Amino acid sequence: MSSHGDLPAVTEEHVPTASRPSDLRITDLRVANVAGVPFRSSIIRIDTNQGLAGYGEVRDQASATYALVLKSRLVGENPCNVDRIFRKIKQFGHHGRQGGGVSGVEMALVDLAGKAYGVPAHALAGGRFRDEVRCYADTPSLPDPHEMGARLLERKRRGFTMLKMDVGVDLLWDVPGALIAPAGARADSTTMHPFTGIQVTAKGIEHLASYVDTVRSVVGYDVALAADHFGHIALDSCIRIGRALEPFTLAWIEDLIPWQLTDQWRQLTEAVAVPTCTGEDIYLLDGFRPLLDAGAIRVVHPDPATAGGIAETKRIGDYAQERGIPMALHLAASPIATMASVHLAAATENFLALEHHAADVEFWSDLVTDLPRPLIQDGHITVPDTPGLGFGAINEDLVSRLLDPHDPVFFAETTHWDRESSHDRLWS
Missing domain, CATH: 3.30.390.10 (Enolase-like, N-terminal domain)
Structure with a gap:
């Protein structure tokens, strides 16, 4: 029988010691x-x-x-x-x-x-609620709504069950009578929304509603559809756009006004029957508290690459859940930050969907090794059980x-x- 002094050596014969x-x-x-x-x-x-x-x-x-x-x-x-x-x-x-x-x-x-x-990373975050993570395909908009619908329909046929497009003043600049704007406003990307002086007219509102109506007629109502990039416009125009888009059952309308303006977000949310969404530029849970405590949004939308990474973004999701608010994840990244987000999403109960911004980047899945090809299949990413973020190495x-x-x-x-x-x- 071995003495007590021999036990560590005997035990080490049966355990991996490559990592201490x-x-x-x-x-x-x-x-x-x-x-x-x-x-x-x-x-x-x-x-x-x-x-x-x-x-x-x-x-x-x-x-x-x-x-x-x-x-x-x-x-x-x-x-x-x-x-x-x-x-x-x-x-x-x-x-x-x-x-x-x-x-x-x-x-x-x-x-x-x-x-x-x-x-796996999700185990460190508390374990998982799901084996697959739903992705939504962000798709840059085209001026022609029929062409935009066809582009989104291609995503749907690939298996994506949620889509996102841009709807806003960029579709209106060349439409006579759609906007009232001071000189130089089109090129101004630094002035906050309430201060640009841009107003959307009734004709502009009608044009945006018709655009979304046409897109919906192409992609159908059996797929979730969100809208983003409305432009730097003030609250009143945002409310009028939101109300005009109510018939089309959008998943959310995103970032209409700066996230810092909690009271304006509350006013917008109370005025429209479309879920409101923001959060991609907010750092740490402390930055989200005012919006969530005020019930100022219907969907919280942190970007894990800004919000603080995996654990902090899970804290944001959990805090939102206590207030009855689901969490989607904003992201425009390689598979590295994507896999970090997959583990986070797996470990967060009120998760809705993870943004995918590279549907047209053919080599995207090849940037890391030892994961399925393509990484996104039928609009979902399988949550890996391998250690860490789950991929073998970078390519x-x-x-x-x-x-x-x-x-x-x-x-x-x-x-x-x-x-x-x-x-x-x-x-x-």
Whole structure:
């Protein structure tokens, strides 16, 4: 019989020792900037002292600097302490694309923790409510509603059970009498909605309603259809558009006014019988509380690549559920952030659908390995049981060919960020 002193050695003969979670440490953070997946994205790779690598993704069209500035705060940390590290770095994120660094790093930490413990990311988030995640296909609009309907119908025939299109002032600029707008308003993308002076006339309202009516006649009423990109118009025009679109049973009308204007969202929601939806540019649960506490929207729509990553976005979903509000997920990303969102969606009970913005990107599913091809089948993604985010690795050859021509180095070394430092404490 073995002595007590022999027990550890005997036990180790029967367990895997390639990863010792308690000894895992972050050694490096690098990014690869890629284009066309569908937009410009920065893929994050966090390396460790045990050879494990975790992947995340900075939000589409955001600066990789939002992630790189975090490197000196991460090196030496145990990535399995996801919540501890998140609390340390969340002060360096903000709304919109500025949340992309913290959120992408959190995804990579969850990927690493899952790999270290040998469990899928949804298990770390509390387990799953579903085996498949429904996706909705976002589709840029065409001026002709019959052509737009045909484009959406092609998505439906691929198996998507939910679709989204753009409906707004971009369809009206060339329609005589549809808009009242000051000079230069068409090119102005920086002025907040209430201050642009753009008004939609009765003729404009009628044109938009006719457009949606035609699209619905093509795709039918057996598929969910949402609408987005209404333009920078004030509340009164938004209410009139919302009321005109009521007959078409839309899944939601999205981002009609800035998310910061809680009281205006409440007024809009109370005025129309169409679900209202916003949230893609809000960072952290604290940013969502005013809208949710006021009952100002009917669907909450965070982007996990802005909101704070997997765990924080689940907290947002759970908070919304307590107030009777479902959660859809905004996303325009590669399969990396998509798989992070799949695990999040699987673990969140009030989840509705996950945005897919790359229905026309033929190589999209090939960006990572060891997942089904195509990744989206019949409008759904199967929730994997493999560790971390669930894919084997990134497709290095393909990613290398897609590198941003302005920054064409594949996971370039980042030692110049090692000594970036600051007294970060937020109290004295």
